[in-house]
Amino acid sequence: MKAVLQIENLTKNFGRLCAVNKMNLKVEAGQVFGMLGPNGSGKTTTLGMLMSVINPSSGSFKWFGEEATHETRKKIGAVLEHPIFYPYLTGQKNLELTAMIKGATKDQIAEVLQLVELTDRRNDKYKTYSLGMKQRLAIASALLNDPLVLILDEPTNGLDPMGIAEIRELIKKIASDGRTIILASHLLDEVQKVCTHFAVLKKGNMVYSGPVEDVNNGSETVEVNAEGDISEVLSAFDGVSAVNRENGFYEVKLKDGIKSKDLNKFLFEQGVTASHLVTKKRSLEKQFLEILAESK
Amino acid sequence: MLHLLQIDLKKLTSYRTFWVVCGLYFFTLGTTTASGMEFLKWLVSMGASFGAEINITRIPFYHFPDVWQNITFVSGFFKAILSFMVVISITNEFSYRTVRQNVIDGLSRSQFLISKVLTNVLLSAMSTIMVFVIALITGMIYSPSIIMGDVLTDLEFFLAYFLEVFAFLSFALLLGILIQRSGLTIVILVLSRLIEAIIMANIDDYVPWMIPYLPMESISNLVPMPFPRYVFQEIQDYVSISSVLIAGAWTFVFNYLAYLKLKKSDI
Structure with a gap:
């Protein structure tokens, strides 16, 4: 697959602080790429460098296989940190200005306004917009000129649950057009719900990168309960690597390749009928915390 | 080029402050330069009560070709108002952080600067045209006889005036980019001439030859004070070639420093 973005040894130092340390990353066409990391881990700095508003200390990156220029940026729609617009201009005029810079046509403005449902408020000044509307206008502006790549940095920051759901739907809608999306967030749930791939940053270092599906691979954990004490029965199963009692359930960690149905079958053969048996999905949150803990 | 100018004008033409400041600028510039005769009349009426008699028609303030230098000199004072607009325009880009978004959206940093510089050129050109029209009309009203030779003499003062305004606006743009806060920038802009005057007074005894090379001094030397005549x-x-060269060099330096600063910093 064609690499949309290739980063090599990208580094940024702010004085003695190393905000991004020798980052290597590849994003391929069609991926919805999540950048995870606690606040201050270097996500926005990285994106700022990719959009040429922050000068890298060393290292390089390529968009679409070429050196980045202002022309390549016109093919990328980006919102970093928070929406930035001229407060005294209307939503419509702000978008007209962006369209002039990007070389987009005027028809597209109506189109993107429709998409983010701001058509009714387009002639109101930007400063009168609510936070959710500002975020939506920023996404509309990023979508002008049909970008090949969309970069969103904490797009749901400060939104109410409904706003978050709306933005999430919007991202999925955009991703379904086959566009590449790079999404920076500290909200794991968000990344898990919309991303195909993700990377984890910690204090400027990239500590993990891979597909989101992999999160669910590996050993399974099953929550089991039955009448009486079954801990001995459970421990007797070859496929079990650990048994813990937690919240009134037995938490059984299975060995690689062993599935919950194997455990169920074994229990049945032993004459134990499980009253509760749930395969626990490993959440990204858990994985994320593990990765952060491992990288210490 | 035109496209970049259009981008900057798009930002300004829906900004009420821009219209208010520019309106005030062109209004005061126009009325002040056009009402010199009325001012002289008032002065005479004041003097008359003390028994002094001055025949103002004998002061050829608005006569061709005197009018060119007289009016361009007086107009030079008003460039400060225009420079405040330039400061507001550039510092807004930093306080709203829109310079960042402009670059993200696909302007290069130099294109961003060029769009601002082009607006400065436009404002300077509009000032020059306005002053020329006023000088032409007042000259035709007050000159006793219109001799083509006199009308066409000394027109180089308009080039000098254009450079004077453009150089000062370039300085304002540079300060705005360096300081990024409108209030502080305007204070320093206003004080810069004064600070330079203090420096001038101190170096006068040691290196007097340096004085014409100081930036603010070189800008004000473009159109010399005509009234003592x-x-x-x-x-x-007349417009001295050396003052044009020095002020021109400073203008280049101002804009080049602005470019370097913008290029190097994280925005």
Whole structure:
């Protein structure tokens, strides 16, 4: 697959602080790429460098296989940190200005306004917009000129649950057009719900990168309960690597390749009928915390 | 080029402050330069009560070709108002952080700067045209006879005036980019001439030859003060090539420093 973005040894130092340390990353066409990391881990700095508003200390990156220029940026729609617009201009005029810079046509403005449902408020000044509307206008502006790549940095920051759901739907809608999306967030749930791939940053270092599906691979954990004490029965199963009692359930960690149905079958053969048996999905949150803990 | 100018004008033309400041600028510039005769009349009426008699029609303030230098000199004072607009325009980009978004959206940093510089060129050109029209009309009203030779003499003052305004606006743009806060920038802009005057007073005894090379001094040397000629003093009634070269060099330096600063910093 064609690499949309290739980063090599990208580094940024702010004085003695190393905000991004020798980052290597590849994003391929069609991926919805999540950048995870606690606040201050270097996500926005990285994106700022990719959009040429922050000068890298060393290292390089390529968009679409070429050196980045202002022309390549016109093919990328980006919102970093928070929406930035001229407060005294209307939503419509702000978008007209962006369209002039990007070389987009005027028809597209109506189109993107429709998409983010701001058509009714387009002639109101930007400063009168609510936070959710500002975020939506920023996404509309990023979508002008049909970008090949969309970069969103904490797009749901400060939104109410409904706003978050709306933005999430919007991202999925955009991703379904086959566009590449790079999404920076500290909200794991968000990344898990919309991303195909993700990377984890910690204090400027990239500590993990891979597909989101992999999160669910590996050993399974099953929550089991039955009448009486079954801990001995459970421990007797070859496929079990650990048994813990937690919240009134037995938490059984299975060995690689062993599935919950194997455990169920074994229990049945032993004459134990499980009253509760749930395969626990490993959440990204858990994985994320593990990765952060491992990288210490 | 035109596209970049259009981008900057798009930002300004829906900004009420821009219209208010520019309106005030062109209004005060126009009325002040056009009402010199009325001012002189008022002065005479004041003097009359003390028994002094001055025949103002004998002061050829608005006569061709005197009018060119007189009006461009007076107009030079008003460039400060225009420079405040330039400061507001550039510092807004930093306080709203829109310079960042402009670059993200696909302007290069130099294109961003060029769009601002082009607006400065436009504002300077509009000032020059306005001053020319006023000088032409007042000259035609007040000159006793219109001789083509006199009308066409000394027109180089308009080039000098254009450079004077453009150089000062370039300086304002540079300060705005360096300081990024409108209030502080305006204070420093206003004080810069004063600070330079203090420096001038101090170096006068040691290196007097340096004085014409100071930036603010070189800008004000473009159109020299004409009025002492009416009390029979010798004045410089031409635009000196050296002052044009020095002010031109400073203009280049201002814009180049602005470019370097913008290029190097994280925005």
